[in-house]
Amino acid sequence: MEHHALTHLRDLVVVGGGGAWPPRATYRDSWPRGLRSYDAVYHAMEASFVVAESSVDNAYNRKLIDSFRSRMRSELLHHINLAEVQSTLERAESDPETCPQGAWLGYWLCMSFLRHSYRWGVTPIVSEAQDEQSLEFPEELEVPWRYLQQHFGTTSPGGCMTSLMYANLRPDNCLEYSVTVGMPEDHQSTEFWNTKLIAEMEERVLPMYHHFAHAIAFLDAGDAAAAGAALKSANEILKSAFRFFFSTMVDATLSQEIWLAYVQGYQGWTLGGVDGISGGQSLVFRTLDAFLGIRPFPAPEKEALHLPSAQRAWLDFLRDYDIRATVKEREVGEDVTTQLEALVKQLRLWRMGHMRRMQPYESVRRPERKTMTAGVSVVDASDENQMIEHLKRQLGERLAQTV
Template sequence: MFFNPEYIILSVIGSIIVAFMSLSSRQPLTLKQLKGSRFLPFKIRRHEGTYDETTESRVRSITELAEYHETAARLANMIHKDGAGTWPPRAEHAPSYWPPALRPFRDIYDEMAPLLPSATPSLDDDVNRERIAYFRSRLWNLLNDKVNLQEVTALLAAAEAGRWDVFPRDVYNAFYVCVAWCRHAYRWGTIPAVRVAQVEKTIVLPPELISTWASLQRHFGLDSDSGNMMSCLILNFSPSGEYALKINTGLSPIITSSEEEFARICNEMEALAVPIYHDIVRATISFAHGDKSACLEHVQGITSQLRPLLSSYYDRVHDSKIARSAWLSHVQGFFAWGAGYENESSGDWEKFDGLSGNQVLLFQALDAFLGLEVYLPKQVLLRNVPQLQREFSEAVGRHSFRHRLGNEGVEGRIKAEFGEIVKRLRVFRSAHRTRAKIYLTVPAPERLPMTAGKSLLKDNMDDSLEFLDEFMVLRLQQTV
């Protein structure tokens, strides 16, 4: 029989295209699909001795589970969109990968970063006002001179339309960090943050930092003027793990290393949290389908993985890694905000706080899995925690089964394992409470008592610590 070579070649190409389309379709469900989906019956698959436990394999498994349960679908959707296909989220900070219209922002960071910090802050308000005014004026002029806002707006519009071929997600994530850095640097004008900046009630930002931020925040489902855990810390690492945009450029190693060690805690904890998220999903699915033994296995996995994860905090938050002399002055203040505007409708003053450890996804997901009430007020969640992270935690909470467990047999063992998770979280929250006090009591005569997450506190540090302790004690009491 005669075979036409051209026909054979076309057939092979056609087969490849069909296969590619089939693979491409295996993406996390869209929000529209998710709301109307009916999840498929789940066939329990036990762990095997050769189970591949890399991050890539877990992300792949989460994606495969998306059609079986809401928790998996929400998690897969978050990883695909906000994470650029992985977790912790991928952020491409190399300017050579950025569209040309965005590169001036990174050039401006390179020029302004060395001008922001001071090794020893001035206690003279007039000197500080002059320093802040100079920094802000120079940053404003550079943005005005170098940024083509029309071209940047067109790129952001392409992203909002889903054109990720034009504006790749990992570049988008890195750009989010760059704009957040510029906004926080402009807001303070000098680091350490000083009194005259703290008492400012409103900040008039350059246009290049307003419209871009509005678009970025819409994408992540946020409405705060301030940066957050994602924009300031978790996304501030390159794919190779390099700390990208710095606060204290040019200062002593004890300051710069303290800054980087602090930043690495949150990014590393999210990396170590991937197996926990995976087991939360699999435990939830297993319980829903009546396989209590598999459920127990996954809850035990969460307990065992909490130890090395929390160790990343314990091993760094002490003076030899994060110097007490550097953190309060040269790190914490940058992530605060404490300014706002008057609400035209109500006449109320809308003040925005900054970065807080309460924004960490891991603890929100664990609390939801344990069936604990949400700690952050709804307004704070909407302002500072990305929408897809909120949706994942809310789905976990909706399917929490801890309080439906009996006391006997496998269910009793699962219940006891939940108790171990609670115990480890209580130890962590107690340790955090103690260490936070140690770091917050370091003298900072250049400023008023302030945290990043709560902004200005009481008039003196003793009253401020008492005020903060109420929040930490309350959450400790709720962790049961």
């Protein structure tokens, strides 16, 4: 069967994901030789990024941040030949055989970790870094970032769900890069499961994406029964994925005390009015909203900050098709409508459950930093309770739109 829906899904997986979904990154030894030294720089710095106990002394934290950045600049100067990097990236862009998509993804991952660690200077993050209004990055981190933005079609100066999380889970079920090196096992386990949860959700719902694409193709072919069957299968897959989500997002797997400080914090950005990672960047929820016509849709320039072009093309196709409006207009039949409404109901239930489940994670007291979520930067809240009320209002608005 050939259809635009299937073409966009194929592009998402093959072009955007390196042949797999979630994206399949490859690491240092697969990169063009001129780029591999960045991996050495990150590993030279990783153990000094994290601290076991945070300080609330701004002067001390400033010295810590400045020292870390100074050492990274030295490592970059020592290891990186910028002219070689630039020529390597130009060759990679013009000749895909020299740098397959998986290698691009792995290199993007490495550069994202380098930029986020340079941006914060220490993790858990501290208010001294949050207060910064601007930051000049070394050219060794700036020049390749512009090539990465062009290649993936993103505009954010920081990492995103794809570059910091999807690409970080290796085939052997380990993280390629970590911000908890040298920390106790519960810190490393929480970091692992935070990435594993997000990446495995995408793996579990990939068949649902196929059912969505086939449902559209069946509708256009006039086969409402097949479309209804595809949507019924999609509902079953989504139900299983949501069960996995809530069974994993528990304190035994994702420690509440550790998650906020050692996992969520460094994924933020806050410079130049740009936010960091948000759960809303997960493609599964974007896909559900786009497929079901749940508005308002994000502004294209906002979505382009963090979502690669192949992901946006898939979402834009689903929005333009607007299956619920199409079904209503064509008077397709009750079964298709019933299955679509069941998807909406599942998404509403997930959003209600997530609103409750996230509160203990986001409300942990961290006196070394201002109230912040990685996805919405510093929040205008004097304490954690006001912060939770702010988040509940935001999530409540999206829940009200999920109809």
